[in-house]
Amino acid sequence: xxxxxxxxxxxxxxxxxxxxxxxxxxxxxxxxxxxxxxxxxxxxxxxxxxxxxxxxxxxxxxxxxxxxxxxxxxxxxxxxxxxxxxxxxxxxxxxxxxxxxxxxxxxxxxxxxxxxxxxxxxxxxxxxxxxxxxxxxxxxxxxxxxxxxxxxxxxxxxxxxxxxxxxxxxxxxxxxxxxxxxxxxxxxxxxxxxxxxxxxxxxxxxxxxxxxxxxxxxxxxxxxxxxxxxxxxxxxxxxxxxxxxxxxxxxxxxxxxxxxxxxxxxxxxxxxxxxxxxxxxxxxxxxxxxxxxxxxxxxxxxxxxxxxxxxxxxxxxxxxxxxxxxxxxxxxxxxxxx
Ligand SMILES: Nc1ncnc2c1ncn2[C@@H]1O[C@H](COP(=O)(O)OP(=O)(O)O)[C@@H](O)[C@H]1O
Ligand code: SF4
Ligand SMILES: [Mg+2]
Numbered sequence: 001x002x003x004x005x006x007x008x009x010x011x012x013x014x015x016x017x018x019x020x021x022x023x024x025x026x027x028x029x030x031x032x033x034x035x036x037x038x039x040x041x042x043x044x045x046x047x048x049x050x051x052x053x054x055x056x057x058x059x060x061x062x063x064x065x066x067x068x069x070x071x072x073x074x075x076x077x078x079x080x081x082x083x084x085x086x087x088x089x090x091x092x093x094x095x096x097x098x099x100x101x102x103x104x105x106x107x108x109x110x111x112x113x114x115x116x117x118x119x120x121x122x123x124x125x126x127x128x129x130x131x132x133x134x135x136x137x138x139x140x141x142x143x144x145x146x147x148x149x150x151x152x153x154x155x156x157x158x159x160x161x162x163x164x165x166x167x168x169x170x171x172x173x174x175x176x177x178x179x180x181x182x183x184x185x186x187x188x189x190x191x192x193x194x195x196x197x198x199x200x201x202x203x204x205x206x207x208x209x210x211x212x213x214x215x216x217x218x219x220x221x222x223x224x225x226x227x228x229x230x231x232x233x234x235x236x237x238x239x240x241x242x243x244x245x246x247x248x249x250x251x252x253x254x255x256x257x258x259x260x261x262x263x264x265x266x267x268x269x270x271x272x273x274x275x276x277x278x279x280x281x282x283x284x285x286x287x288x289x290x291x292x293x294x295x296x297x298x299x300x301x302x303x304x305x306x307x308x309x310x311x312x313x314x315x316x317x318x319x320x321x322x323x324x325x326x327x328x329x330x331x332x333x334x335x336x337x338x
Pocket of ligand 2: 250286287289292294316318
């Protein structure tokens with residue numbers, strides 16, 4: 001399958017009083033054209049920062065290294081002007097906080113119309129544009145969509161703003177959409193609507209989607225492949241069925257046992273003991289070692305490398321290939337969304 005984005009050894013560091021710290025330490029994964037790949041992991045693992053770094057938005061104090069190849073361009077070294085051009089057209093990002101994207105002094109309708117102008121519908125008449133805006137707002141489940149076109153962001157509730165921003169990003173018809181916790185703040189019905197919309201964007205327009213979430217329910221419903229992130233590294237990546245039924249990394253297996261609760265409000269089913277180590281305080285060997293029931297002496301000595309083909313994992317003592325979670329062999333992938 002054609003690789004749309006190839007991320008290799010992405011690292012994001014910041015200066016600190018005790019020397020540079022790297023919340024994103026070593027991130028490598030590919031996004032294939034037309035697929036939905038889920039990036040999962042507990043809060044504080046570096047998912048959002050990694051995505052922002054790909055877009056050239058990690059901030060002025062960040063040092064970004066490694067590479068992220070998109071259509072012959074390395075997003076890590078590309079000049080800001082080139083990144084701005086890509087962000088306007090090819091790559092769109094949905095942020096957790098809609099206010100960071102919406103312009104407070106422009107109506108929702110004007111902002112979606114502007115996004116349509118950047119997307120494929122450039123030659124539409126103003127009447128057609130208005131119609132498309134209304135249909136986009138109704139697709140994201142915004143009540144009274146025609147009236148909302150004249151509203152300013154502050155006149156909408158948080159959930160409505162989130163949906164307006166999603167409509168704006170869909171209007172651009174990006175080749176790659178990076179969606180960072182796009183449905184976390186939304187109620188389950190709207191959440192399901194938005195996930196269906198993302199799937200449709202992929203089906204109808206062939207867009208690839210990098211879906212960042214702490215919620216395994218969301219990835220089960222939406223993704224083709226999953227990359228699991230822990231303490232600044234990708235520690236396992238595989239097709240969705242392999243991750244759910246044949247996880248090889250003890251952290252992935254732990255997340256599955258604690259699913260629906262990685263960073264959200266619900267009580268864990270079986271929480272992973274301990275916490276994600278902060279960027280400045282990670283162990284020398286495997287970062288998961290202090291929390292891992294399967295740790296061996298060598299796990300303290302060196303960080304395992306990510307190896308494998310379609311199913312990659314980074315662990316000195318992986319779970320057996322035929323391991324399946326014994327308590328839930330017959331459970332369907334369509335778990336309820338948290
Ligand atoms: N601008 C920054 N300066 C220093 N540390 C940062 C900065 N941005 C993010 N971090 C650190 O990066 C780590 C990962 O954060 P984040 O990417 O938001 O995690 P996630 O999205 O997985 O919850 C956190 O420990 C956070 O404090
Ligand atoms: S390398 Fe060792 S400590 Fe790390 S996850 Fe694997 S078994 Fe556990
Ligand atoms: Mg985040």
